[in-house]
Amino acid sequence: MAKTTTRVKSIGASSLWLASGTMVSRILGFVRVIVLAQTIGVVGSASADAYANAMALPSAIYAVVAGGMLNAVLVPQVVRAAKDEDGGQKYINRLVTLGLIILAVLATLATLAAPILARIYGASLDLESLGLVIGFAYWCLPQIFFYGLYALLGEVLNARGSFGPFTWAQVFNNALSIAMLFVFAAIYGADPSGSRPISAWTPDMIAFLGCTTTIAVAFQAIILMFFWRRIGLTYKPDFHFKGVGLGRAGAMASWTFGMLLIVQLTGVVEAVVANLAFGASASLSALQNAFLMFVLPHSIVAVSIATAYFTRMSEAAADNDHARLVKDFSESSRLIGLLLVFSAGGLMVISPSFSRIFESDFGGAMLLAAMLCMNLLGLPAFSMLFLMQRMFYALEDGKRLFFAFLATAPIHIFALAISATLPVELIAVGICVAQTLIYYVRVSVLTLMLRKRLGPIDLKRQITAHLQQIVAVIIAMVPTLAVMWMLGVDRPEGFAMSSISGAIISCAIGGIVVAICYFVCLRLLKSRELDTLIRPVLSRLGGIGERLRPWVLAYPHATAESVAADDVDAALTAPASAGGER
Numbered sequence: 001m002a003k004t005t006t007r008v009k010s011i012g013a014s015s016l017w018l019a020s021g022t023m024v025s026r027i028l029g030f031v032r033v034i035v036l037a038q039t040i041g042v043v044g045s046a047s048a049d050a051y052a053n054a055m056a057l058p059s060a061i062y063a064v065v066a067g068g069m070l071n072a073v074l075v076p077q078v079v080r081a082a083k084d085e086d087g088g089q090k091y092i093n094r095l096v097t098l099g100l101i102i103l104a105v106l107a108t109l110a111t112l113a114a115p116i117l118a119r120i121y122g123a124s125l126d127l128e129s130l131g132l133v134i135g136f137a138y139w140c141l142p143q144i145f146f147y148g149l150y151a152l153l154g155e156v157l158n159a160r161g162s163f164g165p166f167t168w169a170q171v172f173n174n175a176l177s178i179a180m181l182f183v184f185a186a187i188y189g190a191d192p193s194g195s196r197p198i199s200a201w202t203p204d205m206i207a208f209l210g211c212t213t214t215i216a217v218a219f220q221a222i223i224l225m226f227f228w229r230r231i232g233l234t235y236k237p238d239f240h241f242k243g244v245g246l247g248r249a250g251a252m253a254s255w256t257f258g259m260l261l262i263v264q265l266t267g268v269v270e271a272v273v274a275n276l277a278f279g280a281s282a283s284l285s286a287l288q289n290a291f292l293m294f295v296l297p298h299s300i301v302a303v304s305i306a307t308a309y310f311t312r313m314s315e316a317a318a319d320n321d322h323a324r325l326v327k328d329f330s331e332s333s334r335l336i337g338l339l340l341v342f343s344a345g346g347l348m349v350i351s352p353s354f355s356r357i358f359e360s361d362f363g364g365a366m367l368l369a370a371m372l373c374m375n376l377l378g379l380p381a382f383s384m385l386f387l388m389q390r391m392f393y394a395l396e397d398g399k400r401l402f403f404a405f406l407a408t409a410p411i412h413i414f415a416l417a418i419s420a421t422l423p424v425e426l427i428a429v430g431i432c433v434a435q436t437l438i439y440y441v442r443v444s445v446l447t448l449m450l451r452k453r454l455g456p457i458d459l460k461r462q463i464t465a466h467l468q469q470i471v472a473v474i475i476a477m478v479p480t481l482a483v484m485w486m487l488g489v490d491r492p493e494g495f496a497m498s499s500i501s502g503a504i505i506s507c508a509i510g511g512i513v514v515a516i517c518y519f520v521c522l523r524l525l526k527s528r529e530l531d532t533l534i535r536p537v538l539s540r541l542g543g544i545g546e547r548l549r550p551w552v553l554a555y556p557h558a559t560a561e562s563v564a565a566d567d568v569d570a571a572l573t574a575p576a577s578a579g580g581e582r
Helices: 002-040 046-081 089-112 114-121 127-140 143-159 164-188 203-227 246-277 284-318 322-356 362-376 379-394 398-420 424-454 459-486 500-524 528-539 543-552 560-573
Strands: none
Touching (some): 002 046, 089 143, 143 164, 246 284, 284 424, 322 424, 322 500, 379 398, 459 500
16 A cells, blocks of 8 residues: 555655746746737737737647657657666667657748648638738747747657656746847837738848747757756667667557547638637737637646556556556546646636736626636536547547547538637637537547447446535536626726736636635535645644634545545446446
């Protein structure tokens, strides 16, 4: 039992370190978006939409070639290579060398092809708007190499159990970006309303904004090189790519490449549909802002927990220990659900004030809030999809992922096509609904595939926990909505909407109310997951924690070890004939 305790503590510490870095990075990310909005606008801004289109290009290509594939391939392969006599040093050197070559070639070709790529994403744009997108794209597309380098170096660190640098490096990116935006505004002037015409953008303005953004991404990647020595690695270019099992990694990468290509092809359709509202209403810039708000809790909670568990799941898969693999999946699923369901409900009730921080116009803020709410309905499914993908990555089973995404892509495209028929001011809202729909469809498909691959996956226990969480957050939202209404969230002159400071204070008040109500509801529903989250906190409070145990814990006399054993281990070790899916 001591081994279990150690592993839980390790996951807790790793997740906390990841979450803290992500929290600081996301806060600075929000500051950057606010500063960017005050510099070039958001809703109805041709400048913001052109910049958003250009920034979408490197993100999309990186996601296909580098992001997901590196995550899918590197962690499991580096974990396996660590068993070699040299601790995997030779394998890592060759894999990184190959990755750098591919990234350099890709970034060069993509930059040269900027006009073609911009025309694909901007198929629904006029020539003037397309010209500004192309101008930004030339300066932004080199980010492909640096994003790839960041992922390449970071995933090796993660596979070796060094989780902090990967998230904390983003802090430097955001800090540098914010500083450069202030410089841009000082030199060329701020345009918070987004009224600057496209013709007013000069080559030096385009170069300054695009180039400084790319420099910040480069800095984020390069800083990771200083952490390799701390984990006992020294990189030396090695061009001997045969004989170290790269063929196996390549097979996994091929299936993952196909899956991510499907995602990005639907992303192209999404961009074309969104650009129907380019410069007129909520378009690609507003979608990116809504997604940034939506993904905040996912990045802090789901990514931190799933990244820490991913290394463990890869180890379990490498040892062919399916019981331990399913145990880790069930634990992480229920813990992520506990925090993500709360985040979704909490952000929905404060969404108008939250949106007001980014958009000063009341109508624009309410439109942004509607988009955010439609996204938030899919937040738990989005995070579960992220976790399930890592399960398949740990199993090195990219084939099933590919076919799951291929089979569901037509549903996504059909939903996006319906969005294109909506009034211009509702197109972005329709896109958010389409995104939420596809998250739930893909989670359902992958759940069936995991059961077929592994057998019982502790599904009944997970569903029970998630239903508890949903009931609790719905109840908690009712009094919070009343509080937000009293703060004037429904009118432009209300305290919650009249200024950024009022919006921030209102968000804090609403967040505190919904958190207290959610905690009380889960306590009454006797949530084991809540106990798992709170028990370590109480243990650090000494005597005060012991006095609080009967009041805040549903099972005050249970220990962390006994709860873990009763909750998962017993279910997984029971005979299969004892009752089907557990």
